[in-house]
Structure formats: structure tokens, C-alpha cells
Amino acid sequence: MTTRDTTHWTVGTYLAQRLKDVGIRHYFALPGDYNLVLLDQLLLEPDLKMISCCNELNAGYAADGYARATQGPAAAVVTFSVGGLSMINAVAGAYAEDLPLIAISGGPNTNSEAEWEYLHHTLGEVNYSYQREMYSYVTAETVIIHHPKLAPAAIDRALDTAMLRRKPVYIEVAANAPTSAPIPRGFARRPTSDPDSLAAAVKHIVDFLNGAERPVLIAGSRVRAASAQKALCDLAHSCKYGLASMPDAKGLLPETLESFMGIYWGPVSTPGCSEIVDTADALLFAGPLFTDYTTTGHQLCFQGDKAILVQPTSVQLGDTCYSNVHMRDLLNALVGQLSANDGALKAYHRVSSPKHIPKPGKPDTPLTSRQLFARIQKLLDRKSTLLVETGDSWFNGMELSLPEGAQFEIQMQYGSIGWSVGASLGYALGMSKGRLISCIGDGSFQLTAQEISTMIRYGVSPIIFLINNGGYTIEVEIHDGPYNTIKNWDYAKLIETFSAGEGNAWGCRVTTQGELDQAITEAKKRSGLCLIEVLIDRNDCNVNLLRWGNQVARNNSRAHRSI
Template identity: 35%
Template structure:
């Protein structure tokens, strides 16, 4: 079968094409993969071309609904695919070339693994013959071993496969199903000769679906859950990021509407329930929870349900949670547990639905709203008064609008954003566990593509931005209009707060941030401002609301050692722990 020219679009969703003519009996491996991604909602695929993936990309580009998003480097492509997957609650995908490309992306894929994000890393590889012969090609280590990087990816994915000609469709489907089932990244290596081989298209008539729960196990779990819940007048649920990954926010809202229920979130799932809801406890972080009553409602809950949670240091306030995990009901991605009984094959979406049904079967008293954190309101701005973190975040609190995707980079930005009470129908996107600085600028690209009608607001530090700011060019040239707050505090403030604040390694080179868009050839697509005083910030915030047809980049000049409240207490804890070692 000849390869389809890149300008010929292939549509394979049913037995017939849109024109009514029969769909092809065969497609190429590249077309098969692209069609599966489109069927699963991953219409945008990020990456860079390289000689070993060109044939693959030529085939993928022929599929209707497939959109290529060229990134400025492979690490940014991995971050963008991750952000895309998080915001659209589904798969993200990237394509790299063998060796140099895939190794550049591996940090981003590792972050997806750490934080349960289903990303498909697709690598275009040398031909099957070259691999078998161990030919000394470029992008290899010149030792005849073509599996070095495959082995590396096995450490940061749940499935790492080199697609074979004889089993190509099975290899692809199995990998994609694994990503969906486990909510983790997978790796597909596709030799350039395999990418253009014909395979049967019949399987494409039936889109892949996520695995279902084991019916018997789900029935056993539901019965025991009903007995347990019936014994308690109050239930508190702590919600983790895996609820977001499975797009289960609506079920959480239904559970919150039952009497006798409180809902708290971990910081990676902040605002999974609108923080104005009477049942909301806000964000739980152990000893660093802002409201004592909210912490007590979790730690001292008569019945605690852990839904899709992760018990890492930053999510538990450095393990200062007081509740007993073993005594809690635990609802995981693929298992559920009540006391010492584990129910295998019970998926999170089904266990949450079971909880919703069970709560409706037993009457209980309405809970009293727990005091929410006080909403900081910025004082009237003073002309010429220098900015600090406290005033900045108080001003942002009053400026944010409902329905906003708030994106915050690791460090000052993330922990400042965590203390905000987000307006209704808003989300917080960040990397609380992997905490790779620079993640958020490419992730903003992914978020904008995933939800193009929703405006993103990005907070990123100067040190973090210097890693990945190139992807701002892609954002601007694609016509997206986020508001970007570049927090310039002359270096790595988080590390300064932990240890050796004056060390030379804490410094970064100074940039003129407001000139960056012009250097990217996009000065006409963005409004810029640089602010260092309270009145300048107020003017810039008004400017951002007024300019909705363009992106807005605001450099916020802040004191070097100043930090938001939550970051201050966290870094003090880290420094104290380090001093004891």
C-alpha cells in the first residue's frame, strides 16, 4: 500500500468516510496510532521533527482531527502534553526523535509518572534492520545497543514498547489502554520502516474505552461501604489529584450535597469543589492547613474517606497529618479498601458513585459550615509604595474572576496561589509533587489548547521562566491570550530561604522581561508592563481585564527574600529539619 500524501486527510471513525465511500481496509501504522489518539480526544500532539520520526509524522498528519503542535524543545513538548492531559482530563501525547529527542523529554515524562498523568511518549526510531544489526548510527551511543533509552523509559512509564510489524495494532492499543487504566505515561517506540507499513483498519471502528470495574468486587465493596457509612453521622472526604485525572469532579459535587458530608482537597486538587460550597473545608495540608477547624474536621473525622489521594511530603504538610490512614476508607484508581479488606479491580469512578448512592440511603444531620480562610483584601494602593508578596497576593485575590484556570509554577508562585480562595468554577494547575521549575509556561500552552475558550492566568518566577520561556513564542503566535505574572525576585528565593541565601548559585542573570515578546516576533500580540509599586500593580491589573484580545505579560518586581505566608512556614520547616540532620 502506498503512503498517503500529507495533504490527503484520512477519516476512519466508521465503516464509511464522510463522503459515503467505504473506509480503507488497511491503514499505515502511523495512521492507526493517530486515529486512536484522535478517538481518545488527544487531537493535539506536541513535539519536534527529527530524521527518525519524519515518516511517522507524515503518516499521522494525514488523519482527520490530528493537529501537530511544534514545540521549541522536547522538554517543553512533554510539559505541554502533560498540561493538556490535566486540563482536558484525558490523554496527552508527544512525538520525539530517537536518543537526543527522547532524552530531552524524559524529565517531563517522569513528572507525569509522579503525578499520575496519562501521557503517550512516541519516539521515532531507526529502522528495524539497523536496530537488529546494531549499526553505528548518529543519535546512538556507538555501541550497537539500541535499547539504552528504552530501558530508561521503563523506569518512568508503566509500559515501554517497541512496536513490531506483526503486532503493531495490538502493541498500540495495549499501550493506550494501559495509560487510560493506570493514569500514567506510556512509551511507544516506532521504527521508521514500521511507521509506513499497512495494517488492518477494522479495529478502528470501535474506539477504545477505559476498563470497567470487577462486578463482583464492586458489589462486595458497596455492601461493606453501606454498613460502614450507616454507623456514622458525619463523613469527611479528602480528595486528591487522581479525581481530577479521571474527570470525577461532578461526582464530588454530588457527594458534597448530601447532609453530614465535608469535603477537603489536597493541594494538587485545590478547588475540586468550589471553595464557596458549604461543605468545603478548603485545602488540607496537615499542620499547615490555614483553618484549625478544617484541619480538625479531617484529622478527627468520625469516618474519613481518602479519594484518589497521594501521601507525599508537600501534600501532607511534611507528614504532619494526624489521621490514621489504616482506619480510613481508601478509594484508589483501581482498588478500594475498607479497614483491612481490599477490593481489587474497583475503579475510582465506580467507588465514588457507590459512595454517592450509599450516602443517599441513610439520613444524617446537616453539617455546620466550617470557617473558611479569611479572604485577604488588598488595601487601597499607595503611589510609589514598593510591592511585597502580601500586597501582591491580596490584590490578586480581589482581581481573579470565576471560571479561571490558575497555573502556578513550583516555589513562590505555587504556594502564593495555594493561599488564594479561588473563585467558583476555577482550577489550580501546578506540580506539587514533582516540582520541576519551568513546567508551567509549556503547560500553559497545553491548557490553552485543551480549553481555548477559557482564559489562563499564569504565575511563574524569574528563575523558572528562564528554563522554558521559549514556549511563550508558541503561545503568542497561536493567538492565545493568557495573563502572565512574571514574579521577579532576582533569583531562587525558595532555596535562599532554605539555606545559604547569599551563595552565588542562588543568583540568575538579569533579563529585560518586557522585551521578550518582541524578540519572539510577537510584540503586537501582547500587552506588557513592569510594576514595582502598589499603584503600578493596580494599573496593570486593570489593563489585564481591559485587554482580552491580547495576551498580557506583567513583570512584578518583588524583594529578594520576601515570600508568601505558606512558603515562609514551609521553608522554615525544611530548614529546621535540615539543621537537625
């Protein structure tokens, strides 16, 4: 590969250096004639590796997974319009999930706009701004590089925004010409709270919680966006309150904490957990997002006037809002000021019941989802990450106990089926330890299956459990119809097709408990990607999916109001 000339910088080489500066080591790309020169420039940076994906949507999903694994930014590079509009769904998901995805697109030559040219890949109009306008709804900042001398400030500003807000940004490069050398600088600046607002919030919260008999802490998904996991753990250790996680926050806090009570998810909560949370006389929610999915159709029953809502940059207690108070600062300030109180935890231990893990049956016994996830539970260790696709895997995954150090990934807010295949590619490349275990339904897999070939190409080694039950199980439980049945594939044999004699990936199909045990043993020995296709009965699903689906369906099917 040609080396970069460090005496002459272009917009492309400047951008490559800045991607490196923010901690990115891989970026996901698709070529097109609007970004080819840009890709050439990015390839000159030896410390960045381009991962060529099969399509732009999957590249965006891969960047989503990479950001989760590294807990930092990720980048995807596409061509204008046909590429950028294909990727926008994945960027929207990253926006919903608070992930700093840097969406980079080539742009039309600046002469084309000046000369009012009609261009291919566009809408057939002399209008080149529509992609930026569309991305403005799903990113925290959008910039178009038309003038190379203005590129450094625009690129730096966009990356600053991504890092500070933990949201995607959009950079369109229309002019890849000489520009300034990148001046050394940092992008890991930490936002700070207003000291007066912080002090007032702390006093109000301390007075409120210290007056309670059974206070509870609940983690929401935006704890990650606020980089406040450690601060919340420290507070839980200090105050001894019972601790729960909302479903989209599973894995953000160690489930081995003595105070951990499980998942707070309304009617499908960990047994005993919702009863304690709903009857608590004081609640501190850290980063909650109350959607129809996270609340099981808005079925949470906690008392609103007993709840403190701590978001990444604000706090709400009763009718009082404290702005410019950052979650991490607040939680750290509360450590040592809250009186130790394990009243809720003691109550939980009185009403909770031990988890029942099914015992293995005879080797020739047909598989059930419970038996599959009982084995996945044994497969997890402190270095594992379990990634679950939208569907029955959500509910089975929620019931597993994560060993200390193990991670859990879910896309609950956006819930885009097919996300998990691309995300598995990105996550496996970004993770620094252990092995990724992905649980993917057959319906979701069919949307994005091509990226298995990219995993083989770049030698990543997740263990993928492909759950073949003949359709979209989660949709069946919300609202069934013939559209929820799919054409069956021979999923295990796709590994041969995608490998085409290269790599060391392996696939198999299992129908019995004995075959599954043998497949897991074999997968643990192998260093490449392993896909285990698990045949499950169409009507075999977690009972909580039935309960949850019924409540969500009821919420969605309410009579419409006139506006």
C-alpha cells in the same frame, strides 16, 4: 498540505487516525532525522495540528498541560535518543501526576539493528533498546514498532493502557511502512469493579461512617485519575459531611460547595481545617497521596485507624483491603446510604475565621505578593484557570477562592520547576473556555522561557504574571545558599525579542500597585499573550511557605539510617 490516501495506510497514518480517535486535536513535536518521515505521515491528517516547540522537554510539558485542559490524552513526538531522553523528565512528571501522555519517538531503521551499525545520536554502542528501557520506568506501557503488520495491535494496546490507567505510554516507530487500515473502535472504555468486592466494601464503609459523630470527606489528587470528581461532589451533597481538599487536589472540587472547609495541609492548612480533620472520628480520603510535600514534612495528625483510604482501584479500611473496587463505582454506591451528618462542618464554622483580603494601597505603593494575589483573586471568574508554578505561587494560590467553574492547576507531586511555561502553552491550546492565568517565578521561568515564542507563534493568549524576586524562593526557605540567586533578566522586553515583529503579544514591567492595576486593565483588553513582570522584594514570601519550608527541611535533614 497533501491529503491522506485513505486506500493505503502506513504506520504513521494509522497512528494519526488513532490519535484523532482518542480525542487529540493538537500534538507537540520536534523534528529529527529519525522521525521526519513519521512527521510527514502525521501531517497528512487534516484534523490534527502540529505544534512545533523549541525543545523536547518543553514539548513534554506542553503535552502535560494539554492533558490537564482536555481531561484526556495528549501527544508529543520527538526523535530518537537526543530527543527522547530530553523529553523523559516531562514524561516522568506526567506519570507522577496521572496524566495520559502519549510519548512518540522515531526509531533507528530496522536494517541498522540487523546489520549491527553504529549510529549517530546514540551512546556509541550497538544497542538500540536503552531508550525503551528508560521509558519503561516512567510509562505504563512501552512498545517498539519493528513489524508494520503488528503495529495496529501494538498502537491500540498502548492507547488503551493510557486511557484506562491515566498514565503515559511510549510508542517507538522504527518501521513506517504499509499496514492495516484502522478499524473503527472506541477507546473510552470504563473499568468496572468486582461486584462482590464492591458490595462488601460499601457495607463495611456504611457501617463505619454511619456510626460516627463527626465524619469528614477529603479529596486527594487521584480523584482526577479515577474520573471521580462528580461522584465525590454527589456524595458530598448527599451526606452533608464537611469536605476538604489536599493541596494537590485544589480545584478538583467546587470550592463553592456549602460543605467545603478548605485545604488540609497540616500546619499550613486553611485556618480551622486541620483542627477539624485531625479530631474527626471518621475520615474518607478519596485518592490521597501522602508525600513530604502534601503533608508538610509528614505533619498530618489524623488518626490512622479512623481513616478509609479510597484509591482509584482499591479501598483500605483498617486491616482490610478491597481490591478491584473502582473509586467512581464506590462513591456512587455510597450516595443515599450514608446518613446526613454535618457535625464536622458545624464545628469548622465555630473555629474558622474569614479570609482577610488586603485593601489596595496608594497607586505609588511598592508591590507585595499579597497585593498581587489580591488582584488575581478579582481577576478570576467562572471560566478562568489559574496555573501556579512550584514556589511561593503554590502558597498564595492555595489561599484564593475559586469561583464556581474556575479551574486550578499545580504540579505538586513532581514539582519540576520550569514546568509551568510549557504547560501554559499546552493548557491554553486545550482549554475550551475562558482565559489561562499563570503565576511563574523568575527562577522557574529561566529554565523554559523559549516556549513563550511558541505561544506567540500559535496565537495563544494566557496572562502570565512573572514574579521577579531574584531567585529560587522555595529553595531558599528549604535550604539557602548562593546557588539560589540567579542572573536577572529584563523579562518584559523578552516579548519583543520573541515576537520579532510578529503576533500581538504584549509585555510590561510593574513595580507599584498603580502600575499593576493599569497593566491588568490593559491585559484584559488584549487578545494575545500578556506577560506582566512584577517586581517583588526577595524576602517577600507567603508565611505558609516559611512554615512549610521549615518542616520539609527538617524532614529532609534527618540523620541517615544505616541500611
